[in-house]
Amino acid sequence: MSGGRISTLKIAVGNIVHKRFRAVCIVLLIAVSTLLITGGTMLGFGLTGGVKSINARLGADAMVVPRSAGESYEGALLTGSPSTFYLTKGTVERVLQTEGIARSSPQLFISTFDSAHCASLVQIIGFDPKTDFVVTPWLKTASVTEPGYGEIVIGNNVQLVVGNKMTVFLLELEVVGKLDKTGMGFDNSVFVNMDTAKMLLTEYEKFDGATPLPEGATAEDVYSAVLLDVEKGVEISSVQRKINLGFRDDDVSCVASQTILESTAKNLNLVIGVLTVLLAAIWFFAVFVLAIIFTLALNERQREFGILRAIGATRRKLTAIVITEASLLCGAGALAGVGVVCLIVFPYSTLIERTLKTAYLPPQSLVAAAILVLCGVGCAVTGPLASLFSAARIAKNEALANIQEG
Amino acid sequence: MNQTKGRTLDIFLLLLGLATAIIPLTIYHLVETGGMGAMGGMAMDMECKSACEAETIVGAAITVIAAASLFIKKIKLKLASSLVLILGGVAAIITPRLVGLCTSDEMACRYITAPTVTVLGILIIVLAAAKLLSGVLILHRSALAE
Numbered sequence: 001m002s003g004g005r006i007s008t009l010k011i012a013v014g015n016i017v018h019k020r021f022r023a024v025c026i027v028l029l030i031a032v033s034t035l036l037i038t039g040g041t042m043l044g045f046g047l048t049g050g051v052k053s054i055n056a057r058l059g060a061d062a063m064v065v066p067r068s069a070g071e072s073y074e075g076a077l078l079t080g081s082p083s084t085f086y087l088t089k090g091t092v093e094r095v096l097q098t099e100g101i102a103r104s105s106p107q108l109f110i111s112t113f114d115s116a117h118c119a120s121l122v123q124i125i126g127f128d129p130k131t132d133f134v135v136t137p138w139l140k141t142a143s144v145t146e147p148g149y150g151e152i153v154i155g156n157n158v159q160l161v162v163g164n165k166m167t168v169f170l171l172e173l174e175v176v177g178k179l180d181k182t183g184m185g186f187d188n189s190v191f192v193n194m195d196t197a198k199m200l201l202t203e204y205e206k207f208d209g210a211t212p213l214p215e216g217a218t219a220e221d222v223y224s225a226v227l228l229d230v231e232k233g234v235e236i237s238s239v240q241r242k243i244n245l246g247f248r249d250d251d252v253s254c255v256a257s258q259t260i261l262e263s264t265a266k267n268l269n270l271v272i273g274v275l276t277v278l279l280a281a282i283w284f285f286a287v288f289v290l291a292i293i294f295t296l297a298l299n300e301r302q303r304e305f306g307i308l309r310a311i312g313a314t315r316r317k318l319t320a321i322v323i324t325e326a327s328l329l330c331g332a333g334a335l336a337g338v339g340v341v342c343l344i345v346f347p348y349s350t351l352i353e354r355t356l357k358t359a360y361l362p363p364q365s366l367v368a369a370a371i372l373v374l375c376g377v378g379c380a381v382t383g384p385l386a387s388l389f390s391a392a393r394i395a396k397n398e399a400l401a402n403i404q405e406g
Numbered sequence: 407m408n409q410t411k412g413r414t415l416d417i418f419l420l421l422l423g424l425a426t427a428i429i430p431l432t433i434y435h436l437v438e439t440g441g442m443g444a445m446g447g448m449a450m451d452m453e454c455k456s457a458c459e460a461e462t463i464v465g466a467a468i469t470v471i472a473a474a475s476l477f478i479k480k481i482k483l484k485l486a487s488s489l490v491l492i493l494g495g496v497a498a499i500i501t502p503r504l505v506g507l508c509t510s511d512e513m514a515c516r517y518i519t520a521p522t523v524t525v526l527g528i529l530i531i532v533l534a535a536a537k538l539l540s541g542v543l544i545l546h547r548s549a550l551a552e
Contacts, residue, residue: 121512157511166509188512343528347521350511 008317011308012324022297026290027333030379033286034337038375040279042345042363045371046352047268050183050359054264057182058257059134060105060227061236064095064243067253069224082111082123082188084204084211086222091250095226098242100234105131108197109224110204111211112168112190122158123189124168126197134227135191144177149195153177157187157350166190169203183353183361228254264358283382290386294326298390305394315395322391323384330383338376412484415537419472419491419530426498426526427465430458430519454515457505461523464501468494468530481541481548488538495530498523 016023069085096104108126127135129146139146139153147153152173154160165172168190181187192200201219204210213222230239236256243254298305305318313321345352345362353360363371468491475487502523507515 159507159509159511159516343525347524348517350517351521354512354517 008320008324011321012328015321015325016328019297022293023329026293026329026383027336029286029289030330030333030382031336031340033282033382034334034376034379035340036282037279037379038338038341038372039345040275040282041371041375042341042368043352044272044275045363045367046183046360047272047356047358049361049363051265051268053183053361054260054359057138057184057186058260059137060257061230062228062240062254062256064092064226064228064252064254065224067251082121084109084111085224086211086214086217087224087226087252088214088217089221089223091247091252092223092226094250095243095247095252098239098246100230100239100242101228102231102234103131103133103229105133105227106194106223107225107227108194108201108222110197110201113207113209121188122155123185124192124197124200125186125189126192126194126200128194133229138179139177139191142177142180144179147176147191147193147196149193149199150174151176151192151196153179153191155179155187155189155191156181158190168200169207171200171203181361182359184359268358283378286379286382287386290326290330290383291389294322294383294387295390298322298387298394302394318395319391322387322394326383326387327380331380333383334376334380337379338372341372412537412540413476415533415540416472416476419533419537420469420476422526422530422533423465423468423470423472423494425465426468426523426530427462429522429526430461430465430502430515453509454502454507454513454519457502457507457515458519460501460505461498464494464497468498481544485538485541485545488534488541491534492531492538495527495534497527498530499527 064087066085066087069083092106105128107128108124110124110126112122112124125135129136136146138144144153145151150173152166152168152175154166154175154177156179158166158178160166160175160178162175162178164175166175167173173192173196179186179191198219201222205213205219213219228239230236236258240254240256243252308318308321309315346368349362353362362368471487471490471494475484475491478484478487502515502520507513507520511517
């Protein structure tokens, strides 16, 4: 030994190096706990963000869609699973005569193909700017230009920028705007005006695998959905009932926005609740296991602490050695856990969104950074916290007692 | 770091290089031709085909360098190979983005292949950096001994 002062850090590092297997086990335990806690927290924030996003974007009281396409519509709305379905113009006109409807606007849903004829698999949503009261307000809020004929506004997941051209059914359409992330199906959608949508539907029908138009109908004769707002003082459910009962034979279904939101929110709140309990349980489990590990490890080392006391180490010094050791191990574990979370959560965020099959809006960078730091620190303090009791007990004993007990 | 640990790092790097070369071509089907929506039997390559081929070349280069460094004895050559492997890791990450992937995040090349090669690239960089650091330490120690 050089004869220099032995620092607390030096002793702690020496102990860790000397007991490598134990050190690796503790680091792994904390790394896995950090991974689960941080990953779970990110997931919880993403799901909550998704529900808020749906709440903000479902701008109509209800939607009329073909009954057979109810799930496709919800899929297109929440997860962006592209689909094509039709309502004939005649049916739409009759539905809109239902009492209690204040305003309405048709939309046309067309799915592109997962092939070279389309730049990517997206949901095309055609809206009528003259009657629309849902898409146009978002475009205005996001300062996005309303698309003209042959122009498109793209969702956030479409990897193009304003001014680019996008190939759709072998046609080149100009991107005039890009929407912010919504965490919903709209991120994988392309918005066009109704004239462009009709033209695209004509092109779509030329390809193998296209959903055929209703018998005798042309692209001009169909829509996919109609968004409705009911008159003031009228119950949405009463209009919904009238449409569902009155048009039972026309394969028409009226879905209230609140129903979609409530069912999604209810399910997600349940998931978030279970997730929170699980994460808390994981943290307490980690503290408990570490407390046992440190108690056993420090019991084995009573002799070592007795000798340290005999050669002049204060009680405070002994406590500091134990806590430094625990902090180093748990700090390394937390850092490794956060690193793995970064390698999974950020690169694979789209895969996570797809797998969840529900509205998922990942936390923004600042919030994500705060979650990483807080969860990392929370897991890193597990060790010092768990070792406090054992450290205090060891430090309390007299040197001779420690040597004898060891 | 002793010779066994250095060799272990080389073997890991070799496996990562192999994964980088093979994954884009096979497991995740980055290359898809024709498929649904073909018109008149016309089949065209997906936009990400070139990116996939370029990534395979980068992965193959990493594999060859890692394999070669298993047999290299001279420490300075080992250092140079580590440096090249770090650059290889960077290339594995940026190549698909530079060459161009499909337009939507909903395409498999964007949500599986690109993140996977990014993670592989990061691991290659970290392991190659560890190898470089151990080489520098060996050089430093031998210089002190002299």
